[in-house]
Amino acid sequence: MTTGNLRNLYQQVILERYKKPRHRGKTDPVDCQQRGHNPSCGDTVELTIAWDETGEGIRDIRFEGEGCAIALASTDLMAEALRGRDKTAALALVNQFQAMLRGEGELPLEFRKLNVMQGVSQFPVRIKCAALPWHTLKAALTNPSQPVTTEAP
Amino acid sequence: MATQTEGMENLYRTTTPTALVDPELDLAARVRPDFPLLDQTVNGHPLVYLDNAATSQKPQVVLEALAQYYRSDNANVHRGVHTLSSRATDAYELAREKIARFVKARSSQEIIYTRNATEAINLVAYSWGLSTLGPGDEIILSVMEHHSNLIPWQLVAQKTGAVLRFVGLTPAETLDLDHYRSLLSPKTRLVSLVQVSNTLGCINPVQEVVRLAHAQGARVLVDACQGVPHMAIDVQALDCDWLVASGHKMCGPTGIGFLYGKLDLLRSMPPFLGGGEMIADVFLDHATYADLPYRFEAGTPAIGEAVALGAAVDYLQALGMDQIHTYEVELTAYLLASLAKIPQLRLYGPPERAALAAFSFGTIHPHDLSTILDQAGVAIRAGHHCTQPLHRHLRVQSTARASLYFYNTRADIDALIGALEAAGEFFGV
Numbered sequence: 001m002t003t004g005n006l007r008n009l010y011q012q013v014i015l016e017r018y019k020k021p022r023h024r025g026k027t028d029p030v031d032c033q034q035r036g037h038n039p040s041c042g043d044t045v046e047l048t049i050a051w052d053e054t055g056e057g058i059r060d061i062r063f064e065g066e067g068c069a070i071a072l073a074s075t076d077l078m079a080e081a082l083r084g085r086d087k088t089a090a091l092a093l094v095n096q097f098q099a100m101l102r103g104e105g106e107l108p109l110e111f112r113k114l115n116v117m118q119g120v121s122q123f124p125v126r127i128k129c130a131a132l133p134w135h136t137l138k139a140a141l142t143n144p145s146q147p148v149t150t151e152a153p
Numbered sequence: 154m155a156t157q158t159e160g161m162e163n164l165y166r167t168t169t170p171t172a173l174v175d176p177e178l179d180l181a182a183r184v185r186p187d188f189p190l191l192d193q194t195v196n197g198h199p200l201v202y203l204d205n206a207a208t209s210q211k212p213q214v215v216l217e218a219l220a221q222y223y224r225s226d227n228a229n230v231h232r233g234v235h236t237l238s239s240r241a242t243d244a245y246e247l248a249r250e251k252i253a254r255f256v257k258a259r260s261s262q263e264i265i266y267t268r269n270a271t272e273a274i275n276l277v278a279y280s281w282g283l284s285t286l287g288p289g290d291e292i293i294l295s296v297m298e299h300h301s302n303l304i305p306w307q308l309v310a311q312k313t314g315a316v317l318r319f320v321g322l323t324p325a326e327t328l329d330l331d332h333y334r335s336l337l338s339p340k341t342r343l344v345s346l347v348q349v350s351n352t353l354g355c356i357n358p359v360q361e362v363v364r365l366a367h368a369q370g371a372r373v374l375v376d377a378c379q380g381v382p383h384m385a386i387d388v389q390a391l392d393c394d395w396l397v398a399s400g401h402k403m404c405g406p407t408g409i410g411f412l413y414g415k416l417d418l419l420r421s422m423p424p425f426l427g428g429g430e431m432i433a434d435v436f437l438d439h440a441t442y443a444d445l446p447y448r449f450e451a452g453t454p455a456i457g458e459a460v461a462l463g464a465a466v467d468y469l470q471a472l473g474m475d476q477i478h479t480y481e482v483e484l485t486a487y488l489l490a491s492l493a494k495i496p497q498l499r500l501y502g503p504p505e506r507a508a509l510a511a512f513s514f515g516t517i518h519p520h521d522l523s524t525i526l527d528q529a530g531v532a533i534r535a536g537h538h539c540t541q542p543l544h545r546h547l548r549v550q551s552t553a554r555a556s557l558y559f560y561n562t563r564a565d566i567d568a569l570i571g572a573l574e575a576a577g578e579f580f581g582v
Contacts, residue, residue: 005196005528006524006525006528006579009524010521010579015580015581019516040536041519041520041535041536041537041551042536042537042541042544042550042551043520043550043551066550067518068518068519068520068521069518069521069580070520070521123524125524126520126524129520
């Protein structure tokens with residue numbers, strides 16, 4: 001087995017977050033709710049968001065659902081990175097993260113925890129897994145209530 | 154004399170110390186060189202291809218038949234008068250006869266070429282279903298159907314007002330025949346059932362299902378995608394009304410499959426797709442249609458693929474479907490015994506099964522498992538295998554599946570087990 005490659009994909013943080021996610025659950029209140037779905041494997045992510053008093057900032061973000069280690073670790077790390085950020089920053093991060101999955105560089109210092117997902121870019125068939133929560137977030141922020149999938153319509 | 158025989162027996166024993174399989178029957182050793190694709194490394198390891206329920210690999214003779222057709226015989230069928238057209242037509246029709254004999258149809262007119270089994274089911278759904286079914290008519294399916302034998306009937310039910318009924322599973326995860334009997338009634342117009350489940354591996358008692366359905370005056374369609382490649386099929390003995398299969402799962406190319414239907418029934422069905430080839434006489438405002446099988450083959454068909462499927466049928470028949478089945482039964486027993494050594498592994502389906510095994514492995518998601526196995530050169534399927542309702546029924550979101558064919562070996566299974574154990578260690582299950 002090419003363990004090096006696998007260790008690069010499944011970094012310890014990813015395995016830990018998969019087994020013991022820190023941001024599972026539902027926000028209170030649920031100001032925004034968005035379901036994301038990967039039809040090829042059936043994985044689902046259900047994001048809930050609670051806005052701060054300005055209505056522009058993310059006070060809390062949590063998730064429920066079922067998925068692989070890549071998808072769920074990506075979701076958990078995303079939730080952590082977004083808490084306390086405003087919508088504009090969140091959308092910018094979506095683009096930065098997707099660029100990283102395409103192998104176009106890494107994230108800046110303040111989001112460096114997300115760089116553990118960089119190894120996914122070497123596994124093209126798994127990019128969808130890592131991207132699922134980010135697609136879902138983008139839909140939640142731009143076009144809420146439409147269920148999203150990882151497949152183009 | 155006696156001592157000589159004894160000596161020979163001993164010799165025989167000593168030369169086959171580990172083989173539970175009679176070497177004469179060890180198909181894989183014989184056929185392996187026929188499959189050039191299998192001879193490669195993936196991620197630095199010899200390829201172990203265990204995704205045969207999704208698609209099979211192709212023997213050299215099939216690749217050659219495809220190339221030969223395009224190299225020397227390519228022309229459109231049933232149209233031209235020239236030599237090439239006649240050669241192409243002959244090859245195309247000869248392949249149809251081979252398929253007819255392979256499934257023991259009464260006539261090659263009962264074999265309709267389709268793109269795949271999905272298209273064959275849609276053909277029956279749109280032609281027979283839409284023209285025959287009405288409000289309150291009942292269609293019996295099972296919870297283990299592939300989406301291809303579910304969605305077409307959902308569409309038909311939505312358009313006609315027909316009602317779908319679903320046969321459940323026994324605790325052993327096989328088709329619940331008692332439940333099936335209880336669903337049958339004079340309202341039942343169609344039973345459409347998978348012969349071998351692509352997820353549970355169970356082999357359904359199709360003959361009995363057909364007999365019971367016919368007693369109620371209902372028609373039966375058999376989805377034999379996972380049966381035809383692995384065991385001898387006799388449509389007359391099954392007495393089914395239709396049977397569908399895909400060429401690519403039985404050593405043939407993609408883009409070609411077939412529908413078997415009883416002659417009178419096919420004749421009574423209105424056309425599915427309209428166009429060239431399926432006509433007798435065409436006027437601006439109406440047309441009459443060709444006889445079987447052409448009535449259901451509108452447009453230029455997949456000629457080269459049909460010819461190559463004929464070569465695949467020849468290849469399978471030369472090996473012998475009973476020999477293939479016997480070999481796969483032995484290999485499956487070895488697969489199940491090997492999987493049973495991994496305690497965290499939950500297998501779906503009964504012990505009596507076709508050559509495939511879908512399973513969950515502790516908390517490891519099937520996609521992660523498949524990625525890890527792929528790094529060891531082992532190709533398995535991960536996901537819902539186009540049986541999402543069955544997965545819901547089993548209360549599991551997705552599963553991993555290893556599926557065998559006659560070119561697989563015990564060494565392939567050992568490689569699978571080794572990779573599974575390594576994955577278990579990696580994920581700490």
